[in-house]
Amino acid sequence: MPAVIEVRHLHKGYGSTVAVDDVSFTVQQGEIFGILGPNGAGKTTTVECVEGLRTADRGEISVLGLDPRRDRAELTQRLGVQLQDGRLPERLTAGEALRLYASFYRRPADPGDLMDALGLAGKRRTPYAKLSGGQQQRLSIALALIGNPEVAVLDELTTGLDPQARRDTWSLIQDVRSRGVTIMLVTHFMEEAERLCDRVAVIDRGRVVAVDSPAGLTERLRDGRRIRFRPSVPFEDALLTGLPDVIGLARSGDHVVVTGTADALTAVTSVLARNGIVAQHLRVEQPSLEDAFVALTGSHSGAGPGGAPGAGAT
Numbered sequence: 355m356p357a358v359i360e361v362r363h364l365h366k367g368y369g370s371t372v373a374v375d376d377v378s379f380t381v382q383q384g385e386i387f388g389i390l391g392p393n394g395a396g397k398t399t400t401v402e403c404v405e406g407l408r409t410a411d412r413g414e415i416s417v418l419g420l421d422p423r424r425d426r427a428e429l430t431q432r433l434g435v436q437l438q439d440g441r442l443p444e445r446l447t448a449g450e451a452l453r454l455y456a457s458f459y460r461r462p463a464d465p466g467d468l469m470d471a472l473g474l475a476g477k478r479r480t481p482y483a484k485l486s487g488g489q490q491q492r493l494s495i496a497l498a499l500i501g502n503p504e505v506a507v508l509d510e511l512t513t514g515l516d517p518q519a520r521r522d523t524w525s526l527i528q529d530v531r532s533r534g535v536t537i538m539l540v541t542h543f544m545e546e547a548e549r550l551c552d553r554v555a556v557i558d559r560g561r562v563v564a565v566d567s568p569a570g571l572t573e574r575l576r577d578g579r580r581i582r583f584r585p586s587v588p589f590e591d592a593l594l595t596g597l598p599d600v601i602g603l604a605r606s607g608d609h610v611v612v613t614g615t616a617d618a619l620t621a622v623t624s625v626l627a628r629n630g631i632v633a634q635h636l637r638v639e640q641p642s643l644e645d646a647f648v649a650l651t652g653s654h655s656g657a658g659p660g661g662a663p664g665a666g667a668t
């Protein structure tokens with residue numbers, strides 16, 4: 355499969371702040387590629403460089419074989435962009451905004467169809483300022499797709515959407531992808547990454563710390579399996595902590611929580627059985643993508659300002 359987006363050794367700073375510190379990744383044709391990372395990790399800066407809205411300090415970016423800065427006019431026709439904090443004039447109605455954006459493109463989608471797909475049909479005549487936060491967000495997704503782009507880059511796709519709208523948006527994005535569109539999206543929602551993304555890049559403090567499928571990321575957690583139970587009789591920790599597949603043991607009230615590898619369950623239950631201990635209320639918890647995210651990025655989050663720089667080019 356040909357690479358549609360190629361980012362190589364991207365560096366970008368703002369004054370003394372290093373926002374992106376040597377980021378590289380490749381997105382294939384028809385892929386849904388996610389970017390996850392704590393606040394301030396450099397996600398928006400990275401995607402704005404890909405969109406040609408910011409100039410990289412160093413590194414190379416190619417989108418559909420084009421240079422986002424040099425070939426901006428051509429790329430604008432083929433790339434759909436949703437900004438993290440894109441705002442529109444207050445009095446522009448949703449319908450006017452879509453028709454206006456449609457006029458910029460050679461082969462636009464039908465504004466009415468997109469409004470229907472995004473649950474905005476009743477809001478055609480509503481001024482931007484009078485849309486709810488979630489409706490403004492839906493409109494920004496519609497604007498990213500109105501040009502029938504070959505590539506869509508969506509920064510915080512479903513932030514602020516209610517659970518149903520989020521699901522509707524996921525199926526819309528899947529439909530768009532099934533038409534061959536390549537999608538890169540930034541998200542803070544683990545479920546969104548798991549449901550939508552073929553692969554995910556985890557970015558932390560301006561660096562890519564992992565690129566893998568969501569399942570591949572969770573499989574990397576050696577100690578991700580948690581086995582929780584209430585022993586029928588008391589026992590010493592050493593009975594289980596001595597097992598090679600067991601990494602940790604904690605007690606919470608009358609429950610025991612054992613962490614270990616994928617083989618820990620068999621090992622633990624057989625040792626318990628041999629010692630005449632019944633594991634009551636036994637529950638096994640698989641590692642989640644969130645566990646993997648926390649392990650990869652440390653527990654520090656929310657370190658950044660959370661705000662977005664908007665669309666201004668630097």
Ligand SMILES: Nc1ncnc2c1ncn2[C@@H]1O[C@H](COP(=O)(O)OP(=O)(O)OP(=O)(O)O)[C@@H](O)[C@H]1O
Nearest residue numbers: 368373392393394395396397398399658660661663
């Ligand atoms: N226009 C700007 N001027 C100065 N510093 C900036 C600017 N935009 C971003 N930064 C800084 O660059 C770093 C990365 O910011 P960026 O917006 O790329 O993070 P992010 O991963 O998108 O975070 P979030 O999850 O909060 O959206 C942060 O430390 C931020 O303070």
Ligand SMILES: [Mg+2]
Nearest residue numbers: 397398438662
């Ligand atoms: Mg951001």
